[in-house]
Amino acid sequence: MKPPGDYLSILKHRYRVIFWNLGSLFQGFTLLVLFPVLFTIFYPNELHSAIYFLEAALVSFLIGLLFKEASRLSKSEASIVMIQEGAVIVLFSWIGVIIISALPFIFAKILNFSQAVFESTSGWTTTGLTVVDVTKVSKLFLVWRSVMQYVGGAGFAIIMVGSIIGPGGFGLYSAEGRTDNILPNIKDSTKMIMIMYLTYAVAGTLAYILAGMHPFDAFNHSLTALATGGFSTKAGSIGEFHSPLIEAITIVLMFLGTTGFGIHYTLWKGNIKAFLKNGEPWLMLFTTAVATAAIAMKGLGWIFHTPLESFRYSLFQAVSALTGTGFSTVDFTKGGWPLFSTGMFILTVLMILGGMMDSTSGGLKQFRLYVTLRVIFDAILKFIRPRDSVRRIVVWKGDKPKVVDSEMIREILLVFTLYFTTYTVGVTILTLYGFPLQESMFEFASALSGVGLSCGITAPNLAKGAMWTLTVGMFLGRLEFLVIIYSIFKLIRDSMLVLSRR
Numbered sequence: 293m294k295p296p297g298d299y300l301s302i303l304k305h306r307y308r309v310i311f312w313n314l315g316s317l318f319q320g321f322t323l324l325v326l327f328p329v330l331f332t333i334f335y336p337n338e339l340h341s342a343i344y345f346l347e348a349a350l351v352s353f354l355i356g357l358l359f360k361e362a363s364r365l366s367k368s369e370a371s372i373v374m375i376q377e378g379a380v381i382v383l384f385s386w387i388g389v390i391i392i393s394a395l396p397f398i399f400a401k402i403l404n405f406s407q408a409v410f411e412s413t414s415g416w417t418t419t420g421l422t423v424v425d426v427t428k429v430s431k432l433f434l435v436w437r438s439v440m441q442y443v444g445g446a447g448f449a450i451i452m453v454g455s456i457i458g459p460g461g462f463g464l465y466s467a468e469g470r471t472d473n474i475l476p477n478i479k480d481s482t483k484m485i486m487i488m489y490l491t492y493a494v495a496g497t498l499a500y501i502l503a504g505m506h507p508f509d510a511f512n513h514s515l516t517a518l519a520t521g522g523f524s525t526k527a528g529s530i531g532e533f534h535s536p537l538i539e540a541i542t543i544v545l546m547f548l549g550t551t552g553f554g555i556h557y558t559l560w561k562g563n564i565k566a567f568l569k570n571g572e573p574w575l576m577l578f579t580t581a582v583a584t585a586a587i588a589m590k591g592l593g594w595i596f597h598t599p600l601e602s603f604r605y606s607l608f609q610a611v612s613a614l615t616g617t618g619f620s621t622v623d624f625t626k627g628g629w630p631l632f633s634t635g636m637f638i639l640t641v642l643m644i645l646g647g648m649m650d651s652t653s654g655g656l657k658q659f660r661l662y663v664t665l666r667v668i669f670d671a672i673l674k675f676i677r678p679r680d681s682v683r684r685i686v687v688w689k690g691d692k693p694k695v696v697d698s699e700m701i702r703e704i705l706l707v708f709t710l711y712f713t714t715y716t717v718g719v720t721i722l723t724l725y726g727f728p729l730q731e732s733m734f735e736f737a738s739a740l741s742g743v744g745l746s747c748g749i750t751a752p753n754l755a756k757g758a759m760w761t762l763t764v765g766m767f768l769g770r771l772e773f774l775v776i777i778y779s780i781f782k783l784i785r786d787s788m789l790v791l792s793r794r
Contacts, residue, residue, distance in 0.1 A: 303786060308363040310377050310384075315360030317385045318352050321392065325349040327439055328432040334508075341400065341430040348395035355388070376782055383779040386771065390416055393440055402429060406756050410763045415440030417770035418652055420522025420618030420744020421762065423752045427527055431508065434525050438512040441521030444770075445549065445652030446489050485553050488560065492518050496545045503537045517545035520653040522618025522744035531621035536604065542619060543611050550576070550615035550647030552659070554690025561691070569688040571662040572648045576614065579658075583610040583642055587635045595628040595635075609635075609745075613642035616653035618744020624734075625748040636734055639745065643737040644715070649689070654742030654769050656711060660704045663687055663696055703774075710773040715740055718765045722749065725758045739765040 326349045329342045373381065393416065394408035403411060407423045414421045418441050426434060496514035501507055509525050516523045526532040530542055548556075551573065558567045567573075588596070588606035596602035608621045622629060629635065646655010663685075670685050677683070685696040694700075715736060722732035727749055735749040739762040750762065768776065 300790070303789065306374075306377055307786075308365050309369075309373065310380050311359045311363035312365045312367075312369075313373060313377075313381050314384055314388070315356045315358070315363060317381070318356030318359065318388060318392070320356075321389055322349045322353040322356070324439065324443065325352055325392065325396075328435040331432055331435050335431050338430050338432050341432045344396040344399040345432065345436070347399050348392055351395060352392045355392075376778070379775045379778040380782060382771070382775055386416065386767070390767075393436075396433065396436060397424075400430075400433070402433065403752075406759055406763075407752060410759050411437070412440065413763050413766050414744070415521070415523065416444040417742050417766040418445045418519045418521040418616070418654070419739060419742045419766045419770075420516070421739060421746055421750045421766070422523065422744075423750065423754070423759075425527075425752075426525055434512060437523045438515040438521075441519040441523055442493070442515035445519030445521060446485060484557065488553065488556050489518070492545070492548050496541065499541045500538065503535060503541055505533065505538060513542070514545065517542050517617060517619065518549045518652070520546060520549040520615050520617040520647065520651070520742075522612070524619065528623070529621070530608070530619045531623075539604070539608050539621060543608060546611050546615040546617045546619070549617070550651050550653040552648040552650040552690065554650055554692075555648065558691045563691050566688065566691040569693075570690070571666070571687055572658040572689075575662050575665075576648065576658050579642070579645065580607075580610055580614055583614070583638050587638055590634045591628075591632060595622075595632055609639060610642060613639045613743060613745060614645060615647045616643070616655055616741055616743045618738065620745060624745065630747070633730060636730060636747070640734050640737045643734075643741045643743045643745070644711075646741050654740075656708065656741075659687075659689065660707065663700065663704060667696065667701060707772060707774070711740070711769075714765065714768055714773070718761055721761045722758055725755055727758075736762065736765055739763075740769040742766060742769050 325345055329345050332339045332342055390409060390412045394403075394405070394412040397403040397408040397411060398405060402408075403423065411422060411424055413419070415437050420441070422437075424433070424437070493514050496518055497507075497510045500510035500514055505513070512523070512525050513530070515521075522529075524530065524532075530539060533539075555567060555570055555573065558564075558570070584603070584607045587610060588599075588602040591606065592599065592602045596605060605621055608619075611617075612619045624630070624636075644655055645661060646657050647653025649657045649659035666685050666687060670683070673683075686693050687696060688694070718736040718740060719729070719732045722736055723729055727735070731747045731749060734745070734747045737743070738745045749758070754762075
């Protein structure tokens with residue numbers, strides 16, 4: 293049966309909306325690509341590297357112009373984005389910005405295509421796995437890596453929906469997996485998120501400087517800690533500073549980054565009662581405490597020499613893994629860590645669990661885990677309560693209570709299933725490339741959950757198949773599978789409808 297002509301006209305218009313918004317995103321992205329060039333003011337000897345960002349910015353602008361011209365729509369005609377169109381826009385905007393962001397590395401001949409896309413994907417997904425030698429590249433590229441993570445943490449689509457599309461862009465906002473509409477208006481929510489995000493970044497930079505860190509390092513580490521990204525300007529990550537104070541500041545920033553924006557908003561409003569009712573922060577603190585204690589006790593006398601050293605290093609690694617940041621103060625390829633199977637296993641589990649919902653971190657997310665635990669606990673209580681009693685499960689998210697219904701449980705089970713299916717496939721592929729099972733589990737959990745801790749598998753000379761496996765894992769984990777599946781099914785369905793018309 294052929295679709296009616298008027299439906300095809302509507303479909304054609306919706307794809308023009310997609311084209312217009314993609315064009316706006318890529319044109320807006322041009323300014324972001326140019327941002328590292330500003331640092332030539334402070335480092336004029338880096339001026340030779342600016343040309344690579346100028347070339348990438350030109351490519352982005354021309355692609356955006358091409359898309360907007362192809363749409364033949366005005367801003368008012370394309371301002372309303374439904375969730376189906378939003379899913380397609382999010383998918384292709386992320387693919388587009390990842391490839392464009394890789395161009396400076398390619399133009400400068402620092403990385404080949406596979407390596408550059410890997411590095412760019414790691415940046416935008418706030419993972420932190422890297423194939424760049426940070427001791428040899430220009431400061432402009434170090435800034436670019438940090439900017440990718442910072443903007444990727446807030447969500448490229450979220451920023452653009454507030455600055456370009458405006459209040460009608462709920463479809464784009466929702467399609468990226470965000471549910472924290474903290475204010476009635478989407479654009480106002482986006483502005484509020486960015487105000488909080490920028491405030492924390494400035495405060496983090498100042499705190500690092502006061503702790504003795506160089507301003508350039510402070511700027512970069514503040515961005516990537518808050519984004520729970522983990523890119524560092526130092527080969528030895530945070531551990532190279534050998535400073536308990538810097539480590540403490542980093543832990544605070546990592547926790548700020550992994551806290552959902554809705555929960556942040558309750559604190560900004562001074563709504564302490566609502567904050568205390570949220571289960572995510574409490575579950576995360578409990579998990580951190582248990583994991584830290586387990587790693588510290590098992591490692592004491594083996595890889596740690598004193599109780600204080602054991603607590604210090606265990607806490608930092610546990611927080612970094614659970615928040616999905618990827619900073620480290622130890623070398624997982626040396627010292628006794630490769631043989632510390634218990635510690636590596638605990639960190640792998642923490643990376644899988646992940647941070648809070650609607651935050652900059654990845655993984656299964658604490659909100660889903662909290663709801664799952666509540667559902668299990670409620671199922672147990674049914675044996676105690678009278679058979680005819682009716683009880684709703686209510687959980688708090690930000691300043692709003694939410695009833696746990698069948699749709700929420702279905703979404704959680706779907707994400708869990710897709711996550712572990714992808715995880716199994718990814719680990720299997722890495723083992724087929726000859727890597728040990730434990731190391732494969734650790735590295736792919738780091739990629740899929742957007743963490744960035746590495747046991748040594750990630751390297752510039754990594755086989756292309758293994759590198760692309762990690763790249764795809766980072767991408768799938770960041771967009772949480774569903775938006776990709778929805779987009780692909782929409783594209784296939786719409787293509788079939790058009791073909792049937794012919």
